[in-house]
Amino acid sequence: MGRVWRWVWKIALVAVATPLVLGLLYNVVPAPSTLMLARWAGGQPVERVWLPLDDISPNLIRSVLASEDARFCTHSGVDMVELQGVIDESDGLNAPRGASTITMQLVKNLFLWNGRSFIRKGLELPLALYLNVVMPKRRQLELYLNLAEWGPDGQFGVEAGARRAFRRGAGDLTARQAALLAVMLPNPHRRDAGKPGRGLSRLAANLQARIPREGAELTACL
Template sequence: MGRFWRWVWKVALALGLAPLVLTLLYNMVPAPSTLMLARWVTGQTVTRDFVPFDAISPALVRSVLASEDARFCQHIGVDMVELQNVMDSAEEGEPSRGASTITMQLAKNLFLWNGRSYIRKGLEMPLALYINLVMSKRRQLELYLNIAEWGPDGEFGAEAGARRAFGVGAGDLSARQAALLAVTLPNPYRRNPAKPGRGLNRLASNLQARLPREGPELTACL
């Protein structure tokens, strides 16, 4: 029994240290997501062409930031302002809304699993703080844009998403195309930027209307 528990402890230690080491490695090399790995292991298709940050349309960068995490340049991986707002809303009995940052989503995509879970959230937040400590904001966003799921058939990253939806590379997206891709991110299985319905078009239009107001603050750290 003693040998068994020593083995369990070693496995747990290795699992705990792996994200810390891999985050440092991912500063230098392209990173896969856990969902990409799962699809590879199960023989499903994965389409992902890693493109550097400067090869991604600035319109997509701004659109994703405005849609997913407008305070990306201000927070420390976890947005304490939004987290407090969520807590205040819960206390007042208002509908719950998320406070997930791009850094938290990156931590989930790199090391954790999909689905709602207090356990996952409990792991996600310290990982996000660590990622923000050892990785620049620019690199965080570059990785996120290259591993985010952007289609229902294993399309990952901005390049695959742009080519699937519009037949162009990530660097050639128009402002409208970028907005449509950005508002697709929460649910790429049900939202199709190539054939947007009334609801998706409305979301993209609202996003485009916000961009001039939020402007330089979105990308100040990049």
């Protein structure tokens, strides 16, 4: 029995240490997402072209920040304002997307799995706080834009998403194209920036109207 417990402790130690070590390592090397790894393991296609943040259109950077996490530059990895709203209004599992910061989504993409559960949320919050300590905001955003799923057929990262939707690189996106890509992020399997319906077009137009009001605060930490 003692031998079994020693193995349990070893496995637990590896499980805890792995994201802590990788969080440091991913400051300097490109990272895959758990979803990308799962697709590779299942023999499914993965399309991802790594793009430095400086090569990504500022239109896209502002659009994603405004859409996904407008307080990205000021929170500590977890947006306590949004999180408190979720606690007040729900059980925390049916949270609006705004309660999940880019750092939290990055943690999910790097270390965890899709789906909603208390276990995943319980892991996601402390890992987001840790990642925000060991990784600059600029690198967090660069990783996120290169890991997010941007298409239904294994398109990961904004370069693959932009080429699929508009046949152009992510550095050449117009404000309208950037807004369309940003608002498709919550559901890239059902939303198509390249063929937007009225609903997606309306979301993109509303996002474009918001960005000038939110101003330089969106990118102050970059």
